[in-house]
Amino acid sequence: MAQVRAGKIKALGMASEKRLRVAPDVPTLIEAGVPGFASSTWAMVLAPAGTPRDIVEKLSAELNKIIRSPAIQERLDALGVEPGGGSPDEARAFLQREIGKWGKVVRDANVTIDN
Numbered sequence: 001m002a003q004v005r006a007g008k009i010k011a012l013g014m015a016s017e018k019r020l021r022v023a024p025d026v027p028t029l030i031e032a033g034v035p036g037f038a039s040s041t042w043a044m045v046l047a048p049a050g051t052p053r054d055i056v057e058k059l060s061a062e063l064n065k066i067i068r069s070p071a072i073q074e075r076l077d078a079l080g081v082e083p084g085g086g087s088p089d090e091a092r093a094f095l096q097r098e099i100g101k102w103g104k105v106v107r108d109a110n111v112t113i114d115n
Contacts, residue, residue, distance in 0.1 A: 002078070013026065013029040014027070015028075015029055015040060021082055022077050044095065
């Protein structure tokens with residue numbers, strides 16, 4: 001995003017499903033004529049299986065506060081990153097959708113691991 005803001009490169013489209021808050025004038029690739037194309041990079045904090053629900057919810061609440069703090073938001077904006085955040089249940093649903101989507105890609109492309 002720094003290169004786009006500096007006018008050194010022109011963003012033709014974003015791979016996100018919707019326009020980004022940090023670049024509202026840049027269309028999505030879907031809007032630019034590539035139907036169904038949406039992909040993003042994401043990161044998620046996970047806890048070990050069996051972690052008590054109250055601890056998971058507390059961790060989630062604290063992480064949501066952090067990513068929405070002005071200092072962190074300013075840094076993420078500079079990088080062109082829009083944090084997702086949300087509840088543990090929303091994170092679980094998102095992860096399941098990603099596993100389904102990319103698992104299909106791997107199966108359809110017959111991707112294998114070479115040892």
